[in-house]
Amino acid sequence: MNTLDARGLACPGPVLLAKKTIDDQRPERLAMLVDNDAARENVGRFLGSRGFAVSVERQGDDYLLSGVLQGGGGGEVAAESPATSAAAQAQPAAAQPRVVVLIGSDQLGRGDEQLGGKLMVSYLKTLKEMGPELWQLIFVNGGVRLTLDDSPVLAELQEYERDGVIVLACGTCLAHFAVSERQRVGQSTNMLDIVTATQLADKVITLS
Amino acid sequence: MLQGLIFPRDSNVLIGAESADDAGVYRISEDLALIQTLDFFPPVVDDPYDFGRIAAANALSDVYAMGGTPKTAMNIVAFPAQSMAVEVLRDILAGGIDILREAETVLLGGHSIVDEELKYGLSVTGFVHPQRVLANRGLLPGDCLVLTKPLGVGIVNTAVKGGLATQETVRRVTEQMATLNRVAARVMEGFAVSACTDVTGFGLLGHLAEMIAGSATRVRIEASAVPVLPEARDFAVIGLVPGGAYKNREYRRSMVEMADDFDPLLRDILYDPQTSGGLLIGLAEQQAPALVRRLREAGVETAAIVGHVVAGDGMIEVR
Numbered sequence: 342m343n344t345l346d347a348r349g350l351a352c353p354g355p356v357l358l359a360k361k362t363i364d365d366q367r368p369e370r371l372a373m374l375v376d377n378d379a380a381r382e383n384v385g386r387f388l389g390s391r392g393f394a395v396s397v398e399r400q401g402d403d404y405l406l407s408g409v410l411q412g413g414g415g416g417e418v419a420a421e422s423p424a425t426s427a428a429a430q431a432q433p434a435a436a437q438p439r440v441v442v443l444i445g446s447d448q449l450g451r452g453d454e455q456l457g458g459k460l461m462v463s464y465l466k467t468l469k470e471m472g473p474e475l476w477q478l479i480f481v482n483g484g485v486r487l488t489l490d491d492s493p494v495l496a497e498l499q500e501y502e503r504d505g506v507i508v509l510a511c512g513t514c515l516a517h518f519a520v521s522e523r524q525r526v527g528q529s530t531n532m533l534d535i536v537t538a539t540q541l542a543d544k545v546i547t548l549s
Numbered sequence: 550m551l552q553g554l555i556f557p558r559d560s561n562v563l564i565g566a567e568s569a570d571d572a573g574v575y576r577i578s579e580d581l582a583l584i585q586t587l588d589f590f591p592p593v594v595d596d597p598y599d600f601g602r603i604a605a606a607n608a609l610s611d612v613y614a615m616g617g618t619p620k621t622a623m624n625i626v627a628f629p630a631q632s633m634a635v636e637v638l639r640d641i642l643a644g645g646i647d648i649l650r651e652a653e654t655v656l657l658g659g660h661s662i663v664d665e666e667l668k669y670g671l672s673v674t675g676f677v678h679p680q681r682v683l684a685n686r687g688l689l690p691g692d693c694l695v696l697t698k699p700l701g702v703g704i705v706n707t708a709v710k711g712g713l714a715t716q717e718t719v720r721r722v723t724e725q726m727a728t729l730n731r732v733a734a735r736v737m738e739g740f741a742v743s744a745c746t747d748v749t750g751f752g753l754l755g756h757l758a759e760m761i762a763g764s765a766t767r768v769r770i771e772a773s774a775v776p777v778l779p780e781a782r783d784f785a786v787i788g789l790v791p792g793g794a795y796k797n798r799e800y801r802r803s804m805v806e807m808a809d810d811f812d813p814l815l816r817d818i819l820y821d822p823q824t825s826g827g828l829l830i831g832l833a834e835q836q837a838p839a840l841v842r843r844l845r846e847a848g849v850e851t852a853a854i855v856g857h858v859v860a861g862d863g864m865i866e867v868r
Contacts, residue, residue: 352791353788353791356787356788357711360713360787378799379791379795382788386785386787387787391787
């Protein structure tokens with residue numbers, strides 16, 4: 342279990358970090374380090390509302406919250422409890438179409454490699470014009486290179502992620518190219534998540 | 550924070566900086582006193598025009614809470630001119646002007662500086678008869694307390710900041726914050742009010758504490774009667790409570806009696822910091838139902854009696 346560090350985040354940052362982690366990864370255990378009473382109480386409450394049993398441990402000036410999911414029903418159970426109904430309704434996704442962009446290469450189109458690379462960069466920079474309908478960006482095969490430390494669109498992808506777009510990179514692909522250590526944006530993911538995302542999406546745009 | 554500072558004053562200062570009231574009051578003549586107040590803050594909503602309206606309604610509120618009529622205003626602006634289009638500032642000012650117009654208050658000018666973080670607010674001057682100033686101190690045993698706007702704005706704004714609120718919720722809380730306390734103040738004029746304040750950053754319990762700290766009165770709050778935004782509870786349960794609510798509780802908990810098993814969500818709502826919150830009005834018990842009825846008839850539909858005052862020890866009892 343990795344520990345999320347929410348120290349220094351202003352309210353409601355720690356809760357949003359916990360929410361994003363649970364929504365994206367559906368972990369059964371989650372630990373988070375916070376540095377103030379408000380965050381301790383808020384994150385504890387949020388984890389409780391999602392079905393986690395929470396314990397708190399003092400660490401110097403900080404608090405370590407540890408949550409263990411109860412009942413084994415996954416996040417689904419908690420998502421339907423009345424406690425989180427407001428947040429569930431509030432998902433912008435419910436109101437507008439959800440678009441997944443599946444990117445299978447670091448080039449757009451065939452013909453000239455250098456041109457293809459430039460076009461992909463341009464595409465990803467321009468993609469923000471899609472607005473809030475953009476739900477997930479999934480990188481597979483050679484596309485995962487765009488999530489690495491030397492990606493020409495690293496800053497853009499990090500900005501999408503900050504704006505709430507889910508950025509996923511295929512873990513098998515990162516391992517295949519032996520570049521897992523160099524991933525700098527997004528969560529690494531598996532094929533089940535990719536299948537689920539493409540199924541739940543209202544529209545899937547595939548670039549390869 | 551102000552301890553040890555000595556403010557210049559003269560015999561015409563009716564309410565000065567040391568009394569922690571909503572605004573200062575200065576007597577000009579036997580039948581006229583000035584109310585002066587200033588408030589500004591960073592954006593609480595994304596829409597610049599709405600932010601302008603909210604900041605203006607919030608700044609004007611202090612004058613209403615003192616029993617006065619706002620007359621003139623000055624803008625105060627900090628604007629990140631390098632990173633933000635000037636149209637944004639224009640929209641903010643337009644929002645402020647529209648609320649000033651609604652309040653029949655003129656804008657005389659203002660001052661702006663370049664700053665990294667956007668901030669907007671106003672300094673407002675109002676008139677009041679020196680004998681009719683409504684201080685926040687003055688509650689009497691036998692009074693009832695009436696609150697005019699629902700609580701939970703701070704919690705809902707935290708959810709808005711986190712992108713977890715629906716458009717409908719954003720709209721509703723925006724309209725509540727942009728609603729002037731003008732109508733409520735006008736209705737209140739017809740009643741023998743003993744004390745009044747507006748509920749803002751310290752939350753309901755924090756402002757109540759200022760009203761009775763060290764006095765020979767005790768306040769009993771009926772928590773179930775307090776008007777609350779319907780979304781506030783849903784967001785509080787998932788931990789979207791602003792740090793200010795916890796700070797307010799830390800600061801005033803020694804003055805508040807609350808059962809150990811009191812609902813923690815409702816507790817946080819009672820301490821939740823409000824932006825442009827409602828008026829909290831104390832008046833004799835026999836007049837209170839009539840005030841609530843008149844407020845509701847005038848369109849302040851959320852007004853409710855939330856508690857009453859007895860002789861006592863300067864404590865707040867919540868049940």
